[in-house]
Amino acid sequence: MSEIRSAEDMVAEADTGARQAGPFADTLIFALCITWSLFQLYIASKLPGILAQATGIGIFANIVAQARFVHLAFAIALATLAFPMFGHRKSIPVYDWVLALAGVAACLYLVIFRFEIADRPGLWSTTDIVMSGIGMTVLMIAVYRSLGLPLVIIASLFLSLAFFGGYSTWIGSITNYGGSSFSKAMGHYWMQTEGVFGVALGVSTSMIFLFVLFGALLEKAGGGNWFIKVAISLLGTLRGGPAKAAVLSSMMTGMISGSSIANTVTTGTFTIPLMKRIGFSSEKSGAVEVASSTNGQLTPPVMGAAAFLMVEYVNIPYIEVIKHAFLPAVISYIALLYIVHLESLKLRLEGLKKPGRHIGILMILILFLTGFLFMAAITFLLVLFRTALEPMMPGATVYPALILLLLAYLGLVYVASKFPDLVVDDPNAKAVSAPRLTPTFFGGAYFALPIFILVWNLMVRTEHLDRLSPALSAFWATMAMIIVALTHRPLKAIFRGESEFANQAVAGFQDFVNGLVSGARNMIGIGVATGAAGIIVGTISLTGAHQIIGQVIEVISGGNLIILLVLVAVLSLILGMGLPTTANYIVVSSLMAPVIVSVGAQSGLIVPLIAVHMFVFYFGILADDTPPVGLAAYAAAAISRGDPIKTGVQGFAYDIRTALLPFMFIFNTDL
Structure with missing residues (x-):
């Protein structure tokens, strides 16, 4: 090249x-x-x-x-x-x-x-x-x-x-x-x-598009930049801080992005030059970014497009998919953070400078725990609030809850107006420092509200409240995101007493339109891929082709489940080097999921179908940075100006250290 x-x-x-x-x-x-x-x-x-x-x-x-x-x-x-x-x-x-x-x-x-x-x-x-x-x-x-x-x-x-x-x-x-x-x-x-x-194609129509659109609107409104800056402000001053911030920001961006390539570019444009500046080589900085970005598709609540197909193929609620993916996703990112830390120690790297008080690792952990407990407390109080109102307003408690969310949004935008707007920094500037946490976090905390609505609709269930379907959850979260995209700029102008209300309203409308365009363009490949994957599924139902491939694989594996899993992993990696994650998942799961369950039964093991599908899903994700043709690796190399093959090899090496994770899906799915 x-x-x-x-x-x-x-x-x-x-x-x-x-x-x-x-x-x-x-x-x-x-x-x-x-x-x-x-x-x-x-x-x-x-x-x-x-x-x-x-x-x-x-x-x-x-x-x-x-x-x-x-x-x-x-x-x-x-x-x-x-x-x-x-x-x-x-x-x-x-x-x-x-x-x-x-x-x-x-x-x-x-x-x-x-x-x-x-x-x-x-x-x-x-x-x-x-x-x-x-x-x-x-x-x-x-x-x-x-x-x-x-x-x-x-x-x-x-x-x-x-x-x-x-x-x-x-x-x-x-x-x-x-x-x-x-x-x-x-x-x-x-x-x-x-x-x-x-x-x-039905899942692409009813679910995947809405989640992709939600992510596109959040990105265009400034949510992606907020994720990156919060990650840099938290971890940027630690040893090898930009690399650790790349892992965290890729995880957060990955939650709302269905594309590992787009995730790589969104976060890598800023984090890769910073990693190179503190001492990472071009290939290592690209590898850290691509390994972090590909794993973002495994991170709940919004996982890759294949996760929504899993709902239909396995016939389980989306919340069950989230439960099975949560722990492996957390462990994979902890492992990546540890790998980055070891690399930083070997290279004797330092972090970015930061104005004000530095935050130590203990304080970062406390902040994470506090944030988790705070969100849990808010959820619990909101459930109590709606439960108390249910006898007086049967089936209509959503309206006062929406009023509370509106007040919370206005309050957070008011707080954000007291801080400078979060502009996209130039990572190639001569002097780069980590931003302060307080103005960075509160400068865009309102972006978390649509995500809260999405998670609430997907996960919260009580005696009086039912979970919504993934499609409805994404729809209401997207509507909330549209409101945020249209209003957060003019509202801040009003709260600041500025005279540029009209200009800010126009800018908000442009963000909304750009989000609509970006969401549709991001769906082109997924739309035609799910259509083409239907040809494969249709052939299997027409001919019984899974019996042929199943028998061949069974003969090669000798009926041994571990050997079969290794063969399926290799097949996923090989196909995934040329196929997008969604198409790869459809092909391999359609052919091999029944075979794995059957071989497991012959070995005296009960292998849950969701475990098999998560196993295939994980290795399909891993293939995005697998050399020689993993496209995410090429995107990272384009930013880092490094060799794409070396970047892919190094990124794959980082990921393969966590490659035992999918075996958790098979042998301990109750974790």
């Missing part, structure tokens, strides 16, 4: 699309992104039912049932327009317009003609098959554009199995699969919810 691309280009090419094709195309992509985000908020709200009841027009409610088709239509259109295929970054060629229109038409065909299709299940017309073929082709091209060749190759292999597997007597003897006609296969993959529009 003759020269390392900029970190921003890495994120654009890998996550959001790097095409800049002029005013018209840019405006169209911008409008599609905003429309997609607003559409997702619309279907997650009660508006469709309210409008349908008020107007008597059923289309308002029916669109929710057809949302998967519209969701994929947006993803395909944006993948085609935003991701160049043959280097046309400054223009959109005619074939891209044709592909975009064809892909959207193939998806919306299922919406427009849904009643006719429902009247002839399994009896597909010529038009059905033609539209299915077009949709499958455009989807595969969109996957290639946004995610590269690996997922296309894997999906193509499964398609080959569906079409040509019937010609193999060996496959037929194992699965009793006699082959499939083009018509039957296309109908299976596209015309019903067994293939492309299956569980994975």
Whole structure:
């Protein structure tokens, strides 16, 4: 690699699309992104039912049932327009317009003609098959554009199995699969919810988008910068402080980011130059950042997109996924902090200078414990408050609780107005010091309120209060975040007595719009990946392919569970070097989860299904910094100006020291 691309280009090419094709195309992509985000908020709200009841027009409610088709239509259109295929970054060629229109038409065909299709299940017309073929082709091209060749190759292999597997007597003897006609296969993959529009795309539509949008709004409003500055103010003055702050800030940012690459760039842009300044090499500083950022997808309450798929695949509440992930996530970050500390001792490094009183490690631990206890106390008091009001206001205690949250928000913004705004510092400045904790923390503490709402809705359950679904939890947290993004700037201007209320209101609206655009662009890859992963799942249900792969793996492992787990871990790492975490998880869990459970049963062990899925999920995350092609490692190397292979090797070495963690999922899931 003759020269390392900029970190921003890495994120654009890998996550959001790097095409800049002029005013018209840019405006169209911008409008599609905003429309997609607003559409997702619309279907997650009660508006469709309210409008349908008020107007008597059923289309308002029916669109929710057809949302998967519209969701994929947006993803395909944006993948085609935003991701160049043959280097046309400054223009959109005619074939891209044709592909975009064809892909959207193939998806919306299922919406427009849904009643006719429902009247002839399994009896597909010529038009059905033609539209299915077009949709499958455009989807595969969109996957290639946004995610590269690996997922296309894997999906193509499964398609080959569906079409040509019937010609193999060996496959037929194992699965009793006699082959499939083009018509039957296309109908299976596209015309019903067994293939492309299956569980994975359904979860992307109903849950994943809202969580990604929540994270994007929080980032654009300034929450990401607040996380970084709080981490630097807490840990920056310790030995090797910027590296320890990189671990903490990546953990906090990872809680609201579904992309390890975006997490690497968001925090690494600031922390990597600071690590280099105190004495870390380019490769070590990039490795610390990438190891911390990839593990952020394992950190509750908002984990990587695959965690929401796990809810559907394992058929358990999201709170159970959080319970199983919490302890391993905490241990992984403690391990990374300890590794960084040992590296700092070996290199005899110091921390950043800081104005005012320095905070020792004991005080940091006390602050963490105090903060945890404070949040627990607030939660307990709020539960008591709503429980006391329940007899007087049955089912309506949420309204006084919302008034309390509003007052808390206004109070925190008022306190924040007494401190300078948290601007993004230049990490390459000649003199860099750690900010003071008090003004930094209180300067943005109101950003924690939407996260509190999210955690409350996901986790709190009493006699009178039920937990909300992940989708509803994300919706209400996102609505709270929208309010914060729109109002925190003008409110601070009012509290400070400034005359720039209008300018600050405009800036808040720009943050909101940028969050909508960023959320949609971050979802392009996930949208088409879950669609393509449906091809794999659809092939398994059509052919019984899991029996073939399961038997092969069982033979190789000799029926030994430990050997089988090692083989599955290696498979996850190999596939994960070319696949995003979500697609990797779908592929490996669909093929190997039943096999692990079966082999465990043969060995006399009861292996919980959630443990198997968490095991696969962890190693899929780990692959993001696995050399030679882990994209997060390349992003970190782009910032540090280091060698990407060495950065990936070092980051993988840091992560592999915690690689025994996923075995906790298998052998001690009650921890």
